Amino acid sequence: MPGPTPGPPHDARPTLEGVAARAGVSRATASRVVNGGAGVRQPLVDRVRKAVEELGYIPNHAARTLVTRRNGAVAVIIDEPEARIFSDPFFSQHIRGISRELAVHDAQLVLLLVEGSGDFERVTRYLAGGHVDGVLAFSLHTDDELPSVIRRFRVPTVYGGRPGRPGAASELAVPYVDCDNRGGAREAVRHLVSLGRRTIAHIAGPRDQTSALDRIDGYADVLPGGDPALVADGDFTTEGGARAMTQLLERRPELDAVFAANDLMASGALRVLREQGRRVPQDVALVGFDDLESVAEATDPPLTTVRQDVEAMGRLMVRLLMERLNDGHTEADSMVIPTELIRRASA
Numbered sequence: 001m002p003g004p005t006p007g008p009p010h011d012a013r014p015t016l017e018g019v020a021a022r023a024g025v026s027r028a029t030a031s032r033v034v035n036g037g038a039g040v041r042q043p044l045v046d047r048v049r050k051a052v053e054e055l056g057y058i059p060n061h062a063a064r065t066l067v068t069r070r071n072g073a074v075a076v077i078i079d080e081p082e083a084r085i086f087s088d089p090f091f092s093q094h095i096r097g098i099s100r101e102l103a104v105h106d107a108q109l110v111l112l113l114v115e116g117s118g119d120f121e122r123v124t125r126y127l128a129g130g131h132v133d134g135v136l137a138f139s140l141h142t143d144d145e146l147p148s149v150i151r152r153f154r155v156p157t158v159y160g161g162r163p164g165r166p167g168a169a170s171e172l173a174v175p176y177v178d179c180d181n182r183g184g185a186r187e188a189v190r191h192l193v194s195l196g197r198r199t200i201a202h203i204a205g206p207r208d209q210t211s212a213l214d215r216i217d218g219y220a221d222v223l224p225g226g227d228p229a230l231v232a233d234g235d236f237t238t239e240g241g242a243r244a245m246t247q248l249l250e251r252r253p254e255l256d257a258v259f260a261a262n263d264l265m266a267s268g269a270l271r272v273l274r275e276q277g278r279r280v281p282q283d284v285a286l287v288g289f290d291d292l293e294s295v296a297e298a299t300d301p302p303l304t305t306v307r308q309d310v311e312a313m314g315r316l317m318v319r320l321l322m323e324r325l326n327d328g329h330t331e332a333d334s335m336v337i338p339t340e341l342i343r344r345a346s347a
Helices: 016-023 027-034 042-055 061-068 089-104 117-128 146-153 181-194 210-222 238-251 263-275 310-327
Strands: 073-078 108-113 134-138 157-160 176-179 200-204 231-233 257-260 285-290 304-307 335-337 340-342
Touching: 016 027, 016 042, 027 042, 073 089, 073 117, 089 108, 089 310, 108 117, 117 146, 134 146, 134 310, 157 310, 176 181, 176 310, 181 200, 181 210, 181 257, 181 285, 181 304, 181 340, 200 210, 200 238, 200 263, 231 238, 238 257, 238 263, 257 263, 263 285, 310 335
Parallel strands: 073 108, 073 134, 134 157, 157 176, 176 335, 200 231, 200 257, 257 285, 285 304
Antiparallel strands: 304 340
């Protein structure tokens, strides 16, 4: 007498047909739910998702790509040297926000770094190959070729930071997420003025980035017709801030306040002030920008700074991109988030 018909092996991979049978729906309905399609009633969606969880079903990526014409991956492109990206907490906070929001949308992050012409050619080939559904790009410079490459391949993109100055020919009708750099700088300088400081210097960021230019403008809004010798250029790094602070003290030793365009430069400035016997805030009040969690509270004294929610900005970039991918939005819907002055002991 024949034995029972053997069942599937214990290690057989769950199939979409099995999910449909467990949920009591057609294969087409199960496929729409698994692939993020619309037009399925919520009770059926819940049943399919429950079946997926119970069976441990993992969608076949290649098949899903054929159905949805989506790769489930988003490129994050940063135009900065690798050493800076992995040493500056601004980038880690920004990428953390992006990564967490991409996870909500079941999408993978592909990190692409552009440091030289060779890297640029590699990134260009990668985008041309259609490996990602969209791009999130930040820390752009005014001479960047990246925006023109993205336009050429028509890759949906959201920028971190405005990609051009208002009214400039380089400003593109593209969506971006930024903070109120100019308004935040104004608030920082007004705070120093309110403390009775009269010789207020500024350590500026790189002038090929809109965030730095906006912060210079905010400083000038409060101190119009100021002394050019009170502005020194940094590069958004600790060492750049230290060099700029040294220059400022040589030019204007009587200065009694400094607004640095980011927290790292402020920390470098603080080190130089201490080395030269200047007390903070008694002799020189100091304000930064960013409120980076690993910098502002770790300085001695803790740093008064302008807070921008870097992680939230990363999340917002993803949400804008997903709107474009899911709804076909092509308008340049951008977002500018407010800043807040966080008062600590340095000013």
